[in-house]
Amino acid sequence: MNSRLFVEVGLMELIQSDVTVVGGGIAGVCAALAAARNGVRVALINDRSVLGGNASSEVRVHINGSAYHGISPSYYGREGGLVEELKLRLFRYNPLYNKKLMYSVSDAVLLDLVYAEPNIDLFLNTSIHETGMEGGRVAWVEGLQLASERKFRFESPYFIDCSGDGIVAYQAGAAYRRGREASSEFDESLAPEEADSYTMGDTILFQTREESFKVPFRRPDFAYDITKLSFFENLKKGLNSRALPRKLGNLGGLWWLEYGGQLDVIGDNEEITLELRKLVYGIWDYIKNSGEYDNVDHLILDYVCPIPGKRESRRFIGDYTLSQKDLTEKPPLPDAVAVGGWAMDLHAAKGIYDEAPATAFHFVPGLYNIPLRSLYARDVPNLLLAGRNISASHVAFGSTRVMATCGCMGQAVGTAAALCVGYGTDPALVGRDRVSELQARLLRDGQTIMGMREETDPYFTSGLTVRASSQRRYSNESGTETAPLDGGLCLVLPVCTDRAESVEIRVKNGGNSSEQLQVTVYGGERKETYIPGPELKRCSLDIAPGYDGWVQLELGCERPADDKVYLVLEGSAELSVYCNEDKPVGAVSFLYRPEYPARVRKWDKSICYRNMRPEQNMYAPGHVVNGYSRPYGLPNVWISARREEAGEPDWLELAFAEPKSLEELQLVFNSQLDLEHFDHPIGPLIKEYNILLTLADGSERLIEVRDNYLSLNKHKLDAERVTTIRLEFLATYGWPYYEVFAVKLYAPKA
Known part of the structure; x- marks a missing residue:
């Protein structure tokens, strides 16, 4: 259809579009943007005067999600895609957002995103009061815009309900859940023994x-x-x-x-x-x-705030109900389209009047996937869902309800709706017959789907070589301070070879007697998390009094299933390890706290190490085309040498054996995915760079980028007979390295 029609029928204005999105919270904004950017006409309806829902100036809640306040067991847990873009834009225009100030500027950022999209028609202050059905499908919804005394009928072949309470789904007669399920229904240990009607307040x-x-x-x-x-x-x-x-x-x-x-x-x-x-x-x-x-x-x-922030009401039933075990055991979900990672955060039903604790944060072991089958109503074929109204048990909902996760779901259903429009099919059939295409579109647009990588077109990979001006060594040697080992610290080192034999760390014994350094080596089991698993080895070293230098730790183990070894270091208050504030991607240091479920807790320092054997080629330039756009087991990143060591400006170069047609080039930079929020510029983010294309006839095309603030940068090139792509990096926001996760190449559509 890809058209808009205003027809006055009596006192009713008819609005026709390809997709109608009801609800302008984070889920609805992301759904509308995703659908519109995928080429379809969208009507976005919100019953308030500003966008953002609970994140707006009217309610003022942070946009939290899978990074879980920056302490996610996945460490690199922040969402990608539209949620990442939104957070970076919010910081760009409103650095005080995370101090709960200037939310009106945040309202403006959301409005700016929507107003800039030509395929979106926005209707604010418009409340949906009636839903029309034809043949079991939603045919239209009607809304009132009281201040302007206007009435609208919105017609489209597909609808997305992001209204929180699920007003469209409810009026359409879709089946839903309310309250807490009995533990036996989904075999959930955190659910009550008997079902009840309690929700969060x-x-x-x-x-x-x-x-x-x-x-x-x-x-x-x-x-x-x-x-x-x-x-x-x-x-x-x-x-x-x-x-x-x-x-x-x-x-x-x-x-x-x-x-x-x-x-x-x-x-x-x-x-x-x-x-x-x-x-x-x-x-x-x-x-x-x-x-x-x-x-x-x-x-x-x-x-x-003039209105309450609402946590829970109706949850509509899809073809799959996400439950506790999907979050904790993470079974394969072939139609995965989004991620979550917040704890199962279950509030006391009676709120302030409840004698129980205000909430219980139940551990979620890092990122988990959310399937498309949970994001549409099983009994209304053309109705998609995103936000707190999706198909989930009360326990799982305790994690999925936070706004960044809702935004990821919004991007998933907006993209799915665009596919529905393109193929004239329904969401359930997209999930059955076209899920690979949906996932590919989502990955192209930066969406995180845990464990999934974007396949590079063989058109580009055949005969492709990737070079760089320099490469960071897999080490962190410049200790600026020491940390005592009486509390225990954990150094996590990714391993890309078949075995890990040894590594050196720098220690200091400030006492007058010999001290024992206790070392326990663990492996891990899941690539997306930083959680120690089976114990592999235990040993101790005597550190002489006054010793200040490097010691070699014998690892002698095969590469664990999660591609990481965990070195737990324990000793006395006199025995310390050198550390600094550097953050080598993938090589993470934690406080070791075995009493917590993850057995680790985030620390703002990095333990110094060097000379891992065998040598690990961890930050090679070829990693930028391996299909991953973030750490997953391995760091999956190219990192330059320190800029003062490199001398000339750093660069990446991709060369083709035969000239190629290039429609689009995407670059993914490091935006510190371990952070949930940020109040300071993101140091590793690349601020200034050039793209230099060399064509088969020897001519060149230069694209200069200055003042960049996004991690995913899309460049529409429409270039013919390209032989070389050279990326020259000129400035970061203060980091001494250039760090690139991905260079993504797209050919023109046939």
Whole structure:
């Protein structure tokens, strides 16, 4: 169809498009962008005046996801694709976003993305109130835009429900779940023994600000005196994961100030909202006027969100219901289209009034895949789903509900909808007959699908050579400080040879007697995670008093299943290991904490090492065309030598044995995927570079890129008879290396 039609029918305006997306949160924005960028006309409908849903200025929640606050057991856990682009754009235009300030700028970033896309027609302040069905399919939805007194009927062959509560799916009569399933239904150890109707509740966040003058506060008459409420004494004591903060200043709200899970979170919405307002103003009154807090005279209650952030309501049933074991055991899912990785974060049903802890974070072992079969309604053939309304059990939903994961699902269904339009087929059939094409499109657009790599066209790989100006050694030698080993540290080293025989680390004994360095070598079992598995070897070394130098650790093991060896180093407070703030890709250092499920915890330092035997060609230029765009077992990256060592500007060069036609070139740079959020420029990200194409007739074509801030850079070239591609790197955001995960080549369509 690829057309838009406005027809006034009485007082109703008819909007026709290829795909209608209902809901303008992160899932809906990503769904609309993905569909539109894949060439179809999209109507995007949102019932609020701004985009972003819970991430908007109206609700003010961070866009969290599979990186799990930067402590994911996958380490390189942040999502790719549109969610990655969105986070980088948010930082670019609004560096204070992650400090819970200036959310209005974030609203503008989302609007900017949507307004810049010519294939999207945006309808804000438009509430869907009726859904029309023909032959069991959604034929249209009708919406009211109250401020403009306009009525719309939206018609399209395919619909995507990203509305959170699933308003279209509900009105279409799609089957859904609500509440908590019994543990027996999906064999879930975290589910209750008997099913019930409890959901997670809502929260109203608020913003405080410090002024230069005293600001009084008077509690509104409708608000609670919280000292008279049942939870007050436990709150004062900081029990059950709920505690009033002692440091206030620019406070961004209290996530555990939650209510409504024991009610109908849709039908009782107004009652829940009023209760939360009573609580917010009551708690602020206590902070300001109880006399229990110092330095609050200059604090003002700057902003109270007008609507609650909702966590859970309806979950619609697809052809597959994602459950606890899909997250923990990770069975193969042939129609995988997105990833998650947040903990199974299950909140107490009665919220602030519950005697149980506010939430329980249940361990998820790193990235897991989400199948397309969970992202459409099984009984409404043309209706796709993304966000918190997908086909998942309550337990699995505790992980999938966070917004970055919802955005990944949005990109998946938006892309799937474009395929549906192109082939005139339905989502279930795309998942059955065209899933490889869907996955290929998603990978091309930067989507992360755990364990999947993008196959390079043999047209390019035949006779291809890849060279570079320099290459980083697989070592980290310049120790700038020492860290004691009384708490235990873990150095993880990827291995690309059949065996790992030995490696050297630098230690220091600051005591007056000999100290023992205890070394335990573990292997791992899953390439996407950094979790020690089976013990491979245990040994100890005597370190003489006053010794300060390198020692060789004998590994003597075959390469583990996850391509990594884990060296746990333990000793006394007098015995230390050298470290620095460098971050060699793949070679990760952790605090060793065996009491935690992952047995490791993130650390902001890197242990020094050198001379791994056999030698590991870990950062070779050829890795940029191996199909991976991030670490997976191995680092899958080319890294230059340090720039002060390299001398001339660094470069990568791809040369073809025969001239090639090149429609598009993509470059994937290192944007520190171990971070969930970032408040400073991403050091390794390449800021300035040139692309130099040499053609068969000897002529050259130069593309200069300055002030880049994205990790995935797409260049439409439409070049004929290319013999050489030379990439010249000129500047990063402060990193002494150039780091490139992928150079992706695409030929013109036949």
